[in-house]
Amino acid sequence: MKNINAEGHAVVVGASLAGLRGAEALRRAGFAGRLTLIGDEPDRPYDRPPLSKAVLTGDIAPEATTLPNLHALDAEWRLGVAAIGLDREAREVRLADGATLSYDRLLIATGSRARPWSNPTEAGLAGVHTLRGRGDAAALRRALAAGPKRVLIIGAGFIGCEVAASCRALECAVTLIDPGPAPLARILGQPVGEIVAALHRALGVDLRSRTKVARLIGNETGQVVRANLDDGSEVETDLVVVALGAVRNTEWLSGSGLDAGPGGVVCDEAGYALDTEGRPDGAIAAAGDVARFPHPLYDGRPVSLEHWGHAVAQGEHAGRLLAGAATGAAYAEMPAFWSSQGGVTIKSVGLTEGADAMVFAQGSPKEGRFVVVYGAKGRCIAALSFDSGRWLPAYAELIAAHAPFPPIRVGVDLHGLAVLQPGFPEEWTSS
Amino acid sequence: MPDLPPPPDGSPLRVTVDLNRCQAYAQCCYAAPEHFVLHGREALFYDPAPSASDRLSIERARVSCPVQAIRVEDPERQGR
DSSP states (O other), X not given: OOOHHHHOEEEEEOOSHHHHHHHXXXXXXXXXXXXXXXXXXXXXXXXXXXXXXXXXXXXXXXXXXXXXXXXXXOOEEEETOOEEEEETTTTEEEETTSOEEEOSEEEEOOOEEEOOOSOHHHHTSBTEEEOSSHHHHHHHHHHHHTOOSOEEEEOOSHHHHHHHHHHHHTTOOEEEEOSSSSTTHHXXXXXXXXXXXXXXXXXXXXXXXXXXXXXEEEOTTSBEEEEEETTSOEEEOSEEEEOOOEEEOOGGGTTSSBOEETTEEEBOTTSEEEBTTSOEEEEEEEOGGGEEEEEGGGTTEEEOOOOHHHHHHHHXXXXXXXXXXXXXXXXXXXXXXXXXXTTEEEEEEEOOTTOOEEEXXXXXXXXXXXXXXXXXXXXXEEEEEESOGGGHHHHHHHHHTTOBSSOOOOOTTOOOOOOBOOOOSSOOOOO | OOSOOOOOTTOOOEEEEXXXXXXXXXXXXXXXXXXXXXXXXXXXXXXXXXXXXXXXXHHHHHHHOTTOOEEEEBTTBOOO
């Protein structure tokens, strides 16, 4: 039998953060065979978080975001060519240029893409942007540097909020539109969403919550000039950013027999991809945005996470797994993310989904610095900080330990914590 | 396509900071003020592609980080 680590071929599909860190982990774990990375973009792996912040403000150039390579890869790169099919019986990946690559080990790290505006004609108007890749950021930066009259941002999730703050840093007029009661309320709940709303209003953002864009209108040259809103009003705009979340890149796996779809590539606890019968394929793992896996911290509930730190940790886990060097323990990294908007840093650990209560555990919104802890069924499940990130590791420990909620606070000068309703605006859909 | 060619001489260092780990102790801002700066209380902005001639100050920033959040690729000394 072939010694995979000596003579095998490991193929990584997806040349972004998870794929790069996965490839490095394969090498670190002793994989000495042939290694190929496939990426549909022409660039070497680059870092995405700056694309909605320092790249838009012009503080760093888009091409400066190339990621450091932290371990010698000795890899073959197939960049600018997408994988379009997977044949698990033949153990082959099919590429858009007609080539096929056989593999012994396969890491699926194809990530996600920006969800486009629902009307393709309107989405095709000049001045209508999405933001996901380096090219998107470069195009949006050029448009912002040209001095738009008003930027309209559709969707007040993290990307929409960060873009709004970056636009205000450039002193562009901005309207931010979202159907929810407050920005980020779907993830952080309404009380925190209201604080985010106040932050953006203070930055000078024209925030319209509980509002949807009905139509984008172009002029005779096909340039967007206006948006009609569902409340009957209009916004004159020459630059629209559609920030409606992401779509996982799983279409190329259709027909492969893997359990993959809009929810992601379904994996088992170890990280192996499952087929449609629920059997793990021991040659295939998935990592990053595209992977859907049972999280041990949350009773094995299937989750897929679009976090930077998750792409790193799960990429590394998958690399070790495919090199036969995993410890056998389930992947159980504590979810964590950060965002910075208008000079404020928002950080989070754990997952808020399913929270039935929350407390302001430290600080206060008035000071602009605080920590919120979210609870479900009497246990701590997530914590969030505004400019108080140093406290989060302590709360991460509580979450990992399934500690009682509200968190116990001892001290004669401390009054009890007021337990609030998180007020998520809509039923959680499985995400 | 073979391995990408090695970066040409004078190509920049590559820096990332794990901003989940970063706790805004700002030691990097003292060690390499041209490349690391805090916006507000704890939003760290950094130069992901500093010039190779700034190797020394970047290295100082990397080792002075109390939570070891800074990772650097140096084309001349790969594998850190």
